[in-house]
Amino acid sequence: MATWSAPGKVFLFGEHAVVFGRAGLAMAIQHRVSVTVRKKRRPGRVKSPYINECLGAMGVRATVYVRSQLPSSSGLGSSAAVTVATLCAINDEFQKGFTREQVAEQAFEIEKKVQKGRASPTDTYVSSFGGVVLIRGTERRRLPPVNLPIVVGNSRVSHNTSLMVEKVAREQERHPGIVNPILDSIGAVTQEALLRLQDFRALGTLMNTNHALLDALGVGHPALTRLVLASRSAGAFGAKTTGAGGGGCMIALAPNKARGRVAGAIRSCEAQAIVTTIDTEGARKEQDA
Ligand code: PMV
Numbered sequence: 001m002a003t004w005s006a007p008g009k010v011f012l013f014g015e016h017a018v019v020f021g022r023a024g025l026a027m028a029i030q031h032r033v034s035v036t037v038r039k040k041r042r043p044g045r046v047k048s049p050y051i052n053e054c055l056g057a058m059g060v061r062a063t064v065y066v067r068s069q070l071p072s073s074s075g076l077g078s079s080a081a082v083t084v085a086t087l088c089a090i091n092d093e094f095q096k097g098f099t100r101e102q103v104a105e106q107a108f109e110i111e112k113k114v115q116k117g118r119a120s121p122t123d124t125y126v127s128s129f130g131g132v133v134l135i136r137g138t139e140r141r142r143l144p145p146v147n148l149p150i151v152v153g154n155s156r157v158s159h160n161t162s163l164m165v166e167k168v169a170r171e172q173e174r175h176p177g178i179v180n181p182i183l184d185s186i187g188a189v190t191q192e193a194l195l196r197l198q199d200f201r202a203l204g205t206l207m208n209t210n211h212a213l214l215d216a217l218g219v220g221h222p223a224l225t226r227l228v229l230a231s232r233s234a235g236a237f238g239a240k241t242t243g244a245g246g247g248g249c250m251i252a253l254a255p256n257k258a259r260g261r262v263a264g265a266i267r268s269c270e271a272q273a274i275v276t277t278i279d280t281e282g283a284r285k286e287q288d289a
Contacts, residue, residue: 003286004088005034007279008069008076009126010152010242010251013210014190016168016217018122018135022187025194026122027148028130028279031069033081034286037089038063050079053110054086060094071272074154075161075243079114080123083107088283100283104128118162130282134194145280146197151231151252151262152242154272155223159247164219167246171218179217186213204237204253211240211250219245226269234258234265 007028014024040063051064064086070078084107091098098106104124111119121140126133131142172179189210196202211228214220224241227250231239235258242251254262263273 001036001038001288002089002092003034003036003288004085004092004283005032005286006081006084006088006127006283007032007130007281008078008081009123010076010150010249012132012148012242012251013193013206014135014186015241015243015245016165016214016219017183017186017190019165019168020172020183021137022183023190023194024122024135025132025190026126026135027132027150028126028282029076029150029152029274029276030279031076031274031276032279033066033068033070033078033085035082035085035089036065036288037086037093039093048082049114050083050110051086053114054083054090057106057110058087058090058094058096060090062090062093064089071154073158075159075248076152076154077123077127080107080111080127083110084124084127084283088285092285100128103283115162118165126282128282130279132197132278143194143197145278147277148200148203149254149256149259150276151236151254151259151266152274152276153227153231153250153252153266153269154274155221155227155247155249156271157221157223157247159221159244161244164244164246168217168219182213182216186210186217189213200237200253200255204239207238207240207251207253208232214241214245221245221247223247223269223271224250227266227271228252230265230269231262234261236262
């Protein structure tokens with residue numbers, strides 16, 4: 001029996017703009033998915049397509065137990081975390097000898113297959129390696145870790161990443177003169193954030209700007225803006241939509257002493273609040289459950 005866990009992620013800056021080659025920043029969070037894998041002679045009945053694909057790709061039969069601290073389909077990378085943790089646990093239980101890089105690549109292939117070609121390698125990379133990750137074109141690079149105190153607000157409004165990505169692509173084709181400068185500005189916000197990673201007040205202001213730019217791109221949602229405004233009023237340095245938008249989650253960067261208040265403000269809007277910070281480990285082995 002082997003148990004491994006892998007973290008979820010948030011986009012700190014640059015979602016959507018990264019699809020058009022601009023820079024973005026993502027961060028692994030402490031909230032994770034744990035997966036236990038036990039050898040089995042006959043195939044078990046597994047429901048998740050991600051887990052079925054992991055078993056198929058590794059050529060094994062096993063019983064798989066999943067425990068998750070991440071809400072699914074909310075843009076926090078739960079499917080990537082399940083896939084990475086499952087592959088790591090299979091790798092360990094069946095002594096396959098794959099490296100973490102190979103696991104990250106395999107996890108991306110599985111996400112692509114299950115999500116019919118639309119997956120982004122960001123989620124699987126961040127979940128495998130942890131930390132703050134700079135995304136630029138096809139490059140993904142871990143930066144020195146920063147302990148960002150974050151509150152995630154899950155609006156519980158369902159959203160669809162590929163529809164939002166398509167929507168931005170359509171707008172960009174229709175109105176390049178309007179959309180390209182917005183994408184450039186988002187890229188510039190990320191570049192500025194890279195220089196200010198230790199300055200939470202400045203980062204918060206940049207998050208506010210990024211949120212407005214995402215609204216201008218057409219990926220906002222009133223429920224997200226409500227949570228963003230409530231977080232700022234409760235003392236956050238700044239707050240923004242995180243991920244594809246149109247629903248899903250927002251993040252607030254808050255002083256440690258205000259995090260409880262920000263979480264309360266989010267909950268009072270009938271949303272789920274997750275108080276968290278950076279994870280620097282990525283996938284890790286756990287004690288067997
Ligand atoms: O909602 P999420 O976390 O899957 O984020 C999507 C981020 C996009 O930039 C919109 C798409 C991508 O592949 O990077």
